[in-house]
Amino acid sequence: MPLIILWAGIGEASKLTIIVLASFFPLFLNTYSGIHNCDKRLLEVGQTLGFTLREQILRIRIPAALTSIVVGMQLALGYSWRALIGAELIAASAGIGYLILDAEEMSRPDVVIVGMLAIGIIGTAIDYIFLLLMRRIFPWQQAWQR
Numbered sequence: 001m002p003l004i005i006l007w008a009g010i011g012e013a014s015k016l017t018i019i020v021l022a023s024f025f026p027l028f029l030n031t032y033s034g035i036h037n038c039d040k041r042l043l044e045v046g047q048t049l050g051f052t053l054r055e056q057i058l059r060i061r062i063p064a065a066l067t068s069i070v071v072g073m074q075l076a077l078g079y080s081w082r083a084l085i086g087a088e089l090i091a092a093s094a095g096i097g098y099l100i101l102d103a104e105e106m107s108r109p110d111v112v113i114v115g116m117l118a119i120g121i122i123g124t125a126i127d128y129i130f131l132l133l134m135r136r137i138f139p140w141q142q143a144w145q146r
Contacts, residue, residue: 015088023079038064
């Protein structure tokens with residue numbers, strides 16, 4: 001994080017770079033795992049039906065990997081939220097992290113506690129809204145029906 005802030009400066013570009021780096025790998029690895037671990041029997045059925053490689057990817061692999069992709073998206077969302085707060089704590093001129101650091105320097109524990117509660121509440125709300133959205137988009141998936 002410090003190198004990115006050094007290279008990109010204090011501002012939105014460094015925050016965006018940190019967020020993208022924090023969320024890329026969980027999303028990529030879950031997507032890769034879901035596509036790579038597709039049931040071989042489904043691929044055999046696709047070959048029997050004469051699917052091209054493109055059709056196998058679009059009709060078999062991606063739908064089979066959907067749960068892994070959504071889990072990767074959920075993890076990436078959480079990592080990006082934490083990365084944003086971390087970037088604001090290290091170097092920013094606005095935001096919740098900046099508010100917490102400023103309150104710490106001014107010896108305002110009440111503001112620090114409210115900032116910490118805001119981080120937790122907003123993170124929980126983001127996760128809950130994401131799950132509601134996934135339930136609406138994919139109502140047949142029981143993995144998101146908690």
